[in-house]
Amino acid sequence: xxxxxxxxxxxxxxxxxVASLVIFLVIEVIPGxxxxxxxGINAREDTLAALRSEMGLDQPLTLRYFDWVIGMFQGDFxxxxxxxxxxxxxxxxxxxxxxxxxxxALILSxxxxxxxxxxxxxxxxxxxxxxxxxxTQMGVAIPNFWFAMIMxxxxxxxLRWFSAGGFPGWSNPLQGLKSLTLPAIxxxxxxxxxxxxxxxxxxxxxxxxxxxxxxxxxxxxRSQALWRHAVRNALIPVLTIIGLQFSFLLAGxxxxxxxxxxxxLGRLIFQAISARDLIVVESVVMLLVFTVIMVxxxxxxxxxxxxxxxxxxx
Amino acid sequence: MSLLSIEHLSLSIGDTKILHDVSIDVCPGEIVAITGxxxxxxxxxxxxxMALLPRGSVTDGxxxxxxxxxxxxxxxxxxxxxxxxxxxxxxxxMTALNPVQTIGDQVAETxxxxxxxxxxxxxxxxTAMLRRVGLNVNPSxxxxxxxxxxxxxxxxxxxxxxxxxLLIADEPTTALDVTTQATILELLKDLVTEFDxxxxxxxxxxxxxxxxxxxxxxxxxxxxxEAAATYDLLHNMRHPYTKSLFxxxxxxxxxxxxxxxxxxxxxESVTRTYNLPRVTVFGSRPTFQALAGVSxxxxxxxxxxxxxxxxxxxxxxxxxxxxxxxxxxxQILLDGQPVFTKKSLNLPARRKMQVVFQDPYSSFxxxxxxxxxxxxxxxxxxxxxxxxxxxKAVSKALEDVGLTPEDGTKYIHExxxxxxxxxxxARALIIEPELIIFDEAVxxxxxxxxxxxxxxxxxLCRKRQLAxxxxxxxxxxxxxxxxxxxxxxxxxxxxxxxxxxxxSNPQHAYTQKLIAAAPKLPEVTYNxxxx
Numbered sequence: 001x002x003x004x005x006x007x008x009x010x011x012x013x014x015x016x017x018v019a020s021l022v023i024f025l026v027i028e029v030i031p032g033x034x035x036x037x038x039x040g041i042n043a044r045e046d047t048l049a050a051l052r053s054e055m056g057l058d059q060p061l062t063l064r065y066f067d068w069v070i071g072m073f074q075g076d077f078x079x080x081x082x083x084x085x086x087x088x089x090x091x092x093x094x095x096x097x098x099x100x101x102x103x104x105a106l107i108l109s110x111x112x113x114x115x116x117x118x119x120x121x122x123x124x125x126x127x128x129x130x131x132x133x134x135x136t137q138m139g140v141a142i143p144n145f146w147f148a149m150i151m152x153x154x155x156x157x158x159l160r161w162f163s164a165g166g167f168p169g170w171s172n173p174l175q176g177l178k179s180l181t182l183p184a185i186x187x188x189x190x191x192x193x194x195x196x197x198x199x200x201x202x203x204x205x206x207x208x209x210x211x212x213x214x215x216x217x218x219x220x221x222r223s224q225a226l227w228r229h230a231v232r233n234a235l236i237p238v239l240t241i242i243g244l245q246f247s248f249l250l251a252g253x254x255x256x257x258x259x260x261x262x263x264x265l266g267r268l269i270f271q272a273i274s275a276r277d278l279i280v281v282e283s284v285v286m287l288l289v290f291t292v293i294m295v296x297x298x299x300x301x302x303x304x305x306x307x308x309x310x311x312x313x314x
Numbered sequence: 315m316s317l318l319s320i321e322h323l324s325l326s327i328g329d330t331k332i333l334h335d336v337s338i339d340v341c342p343g344e345i346v347a348i349t350g351x352x353x354x355x356x357x358x359x360x361x362x363x364m365a366l367l368p369r370g371s372v373t374d375g376x377x378x379x380x381x382x383x384x385x386x387x388x389x390x391x392x393x394x395x396x397x398x399x400x401x402x403x404x405x406x407x408m409t410a411l412n413p414v415q416t417i418g419d420q421v422a423e424t425x426x427x428x429x430x431x432x433x434x435x436x437x438x439x440x441t442a443m444l445r446r447v448g449l450n451v452n453p454s455x456x457x458x459x460x461x462x463x464x465x466x467x468x469x470x471x472x473x474x475x476x477x478x479x480l481l482i483a484d485e486p487t488t489a490l491d492v493t494t495q496a497t498i499l500e501l502l503k504d505l506v507t508e509f510d511x512x513x514x515x516x517x518x519x520x521x522x523x524x525x526x527x528x529x530x531x532x533x534x535x536x537x538x539x540e541a542a543a544t545y546d547l548l549h550n551m552r553h554p555y556t557k558s559l560f561x562x563x564x565x566x567x568x569x570x571x572x573x574x575x576x577x578x579x580x581x582e583s584v585t586r587t588y589n590l591p592r593v594t595v596f597g598s599r600p601t602f603q604a605l606a607g608v609s610x611x612x613x614x615x616x617x618x619x620x621x622x623x624x625x626x627x628x629x630x631x632x633x634x635x636x637x638x639x640x641x642x643x644x645q646i647l648l649d650g651q652p653v654f655t656k657k658s659l660n661l662p663a664r665r666k667m668q669v670v671f672q673d674p675y676s677s678f679x680x681x682x683x684x685x686x687x688x689x690x691x692x693x694x695x696x697x698x699x700x701x702x703x704x705x706k707a708v709s710k711a712l713e714d715v716g717l718t719p720e721d722g723t724k725y726i727h728e729x730x731x732x733x734x735x736x737x738x739x740a741r742a743l744i745i746e747p748e749l750i751i752f753d754e755a756v757x758x759x760x761x762x763x764x765x766x767x768x769x770x771x772x773x774l775c776r777k778r779q780l781a782x783x784x785x786x787x788x789x790x791x792x793x794x795x796x797x798x799x800x801x802x803x804x805x806x807x808x809x810x811x812x813x814x815x816x817x818s819n820p821q822h823a824y825t826q827k828l829i830a831a832a833p834k835l836p837e838v839t840y841n842x843x844x845x
Binding site for chain 1: 389393395396398402404410411413428456458469472473
């Protein structure tokens with residue numbers, strides 16, 4: 001297990017190095033030069049030169065890469081061209097919205113999906129299975145922004161339980177959480193539908209396995225066999241999907257952020273791209289890649305906890 | 315007083331009647347075997363006793379375990395009985411255990427769900443039971459760390475942890491090597507005596523039946539056609555089906571005499587080493603030597619057998635001969651040409667040999683018609699046969715294996731297992747190869763079908779000069795279908811020689827062990843009808 005963790009950790013480091021190189025090269029090297037890209041085609045030659053030297057573009061490529069990486073280690077992501085503030089501040093403000101939102105949505109989707117999937121699998125073909133499968137079919141088909149608008153309509157405008165948008169900050173944690181609730185539910189519903197379907201089919205596969213029959217021959221009831229033997233074995237594909245979903249939730253919530261007027265990462269990157277603020281784009285993308293890789297690392301470790309066959313001989 | 319008595323059991327699933335009026339008794343301390351070919355209903359009889367029949371099964375009759383009628387017991391009470399008063403051992407030890415739980419926990423679970431006892435007590439008793447079944451490994455090991463035989467011991471320990479009165483074993487040794495099979499059968503016999511258990515064993519292997527059972531019931535199409543004490547049944551067979559079954563199991567083919575000829579295939583000091591996954595992060599990768607300096611030859615028209623237990627390197631050798639993978643040392647020549655050149659297989663050599671695999675169900679593409687499947691090897695020929703000639707070739711190949719040209723227009727799912735294996739042989743024959751490799755080609759077949767396919771192979775040898783390498787774990791089959799035999803152990807050929815000589819007078823210790831472990835059918839006598 002320790003060896004497995006170390007091995008996964010090394011692959012994490014290598015992934016990070018490769019990812020940082022790719023992001024750096026794509027943005028800085030091809031095609032042309034970031035300064036002219038940012039100022040547009042009608043820019044004056046002296047403005048360009050000023051921006052170039054401000055961005056350090058007159059330095060050699062390798063030096064710039066190492067400056068960038070070392071800077072990130074020190075929390076220095078450079079200065080935003082459009083906001084005129086350090087990128088680290090921009091990110092710090094927004095990550096405190098996006099990260100809790102993603103975690104919140106993930107917890108909700110897991111809490112919905114696990115019981116739904118397990119109930120559907122254990123009553124295969126029954127009324128509850130048909131109902132759950134019908135609901136997940138709709139959950140997969142309906143886009144999350146539609147859920148968002150319906151929820152604003154019901155819970156914010158009609159019932160007035162929640163505010164329709166905005167984020168008051170974390171000075172009052174309960175208020176903060178409350179304002180993230182509707183967005184988290186909108187994000188969670190389609191994810192939960194997918195996850196429940198995966199959980200169900202993975203469990204049904206497991207229920208056909210020989211070791212379930214062995215368990216029944218030992219005297220376990222149908223539901224004991226399911227809980228004690230099938231669920232843990234069914235988790236591997238489910239964990240993979242959870243890992244993928246988290247990455248999506250962190251940055252893919254842009255439409256939801258727009259609807260609820262949340263100052264999140266999705267909006268930041270959208271605005272940065274529109275304003276050609278490449279320094280912000282580069283930093284946010286690197287941050288997202290970093291999170292995705294860390295989540296994958298966590299998923300890998302969880303695999304090994306769930307399935308002893310992956311631990312190799314220790 | 316019987317422990318288990320199955321009385322007039324009938325079973326149907328949907329419109330299909332599967333069991334008809336089955337009656338069997340098992341007494342304490344008695345071993346009763348149900349035997350028969352696949353589809354005869356023997357496994358469903360066993361599952362009916364455990365009340366673990368598939369959904370939609372409708373039963374009639376009685377199954378009494380002592381005084382409880384299992385067919386009329388609630389699911390709740392059945393759960394209390396399973397694992398406690400009756401236990402079951404299954405065929406496939408590789409999949410019968412939960413891969414994510416330790417073996418100790420899985421054995422202890424049987425105790426915990428039936429008795430109000432502490433986890434510690436259950437664990438202690440589980441460990442003791444694992445020792446009793448001859449498994450001296452740490453109970454905190456996981457199933458994937460054990461061999462097939464060891465896993466089957468775990469399954470047995472789970473089934474007998476609470477010393478049930480009745481143990482049901484469904485093909486308990488079919489997936490195991492002969493030497494392992496012998497020790498597991500021995501264990502089951504000992505347990506029956508020690509616990510005074512009744513054992514209902516299901517197996518298609520008549521030699522195993524003859525060796526272990528006190529009583530035998532022969533099943534055909536859901537009927538018990540004959541049931542008697544083992545000695546009586548073996549020495550006074552009444553039903554024609556029983557006779558044909560035992561006849562087929564001891565079936566001998568007549569091969570034409572082998573006329574010494576120059577070598578066709580020569581395998582010279584072949585070594586194949588596989589890299590295993592790293593165990594340390596920076597260490598070098600450990601290796602596994604699957605073939606260690608294997609040398610032999612097969613002459614034109616010679617029939618050679620290869621026997622050995624799982625993991626001995628048989629499959630690696632097959633792949634190497636077929637040119638499917640590179641070898642590290644040595645060379646393999648077919649008719650003087652290497653089978654593998656420049657990182658890929660050498661077609662000129664390859665078109666002189668074909669292969670027939672074990673599983674007739676998964677070795678065909680189900681979406682192609684049979685004529686297309688059979689014509690497939692024609693692609694390796696230099697000038698491919700097309701049109702009318704191709705049709706002719708397919709028809710001839712089909713007729714050679716006892717099928718009709720019309721069968722070419724059907725799809726593979728329309729054929730039985732035996733017919734599929736014939737089609738596999740037809741596919742191999744179509745390019746008229748010099749050498750055919752039969753890789754466990756009859757192992758998945760029932761005895762009567764196996765006898766037919768063996769006759770077919772012998773018949774082909776009479777019609778034309780055919781050399782083959784016959785790989786099998788079944789010694790009795792190899793004994794009748796080959797001229798020469800090679801015995802393989804841990805990547806080495808430890809003994810080779812004339813088949814009859816090796817079998818009647820084995821020299822190497824491993825060969826002796828293999829032959830001693832293989833269960834043998836005793837001499838049987840048939841009841842002569844007195845008019």
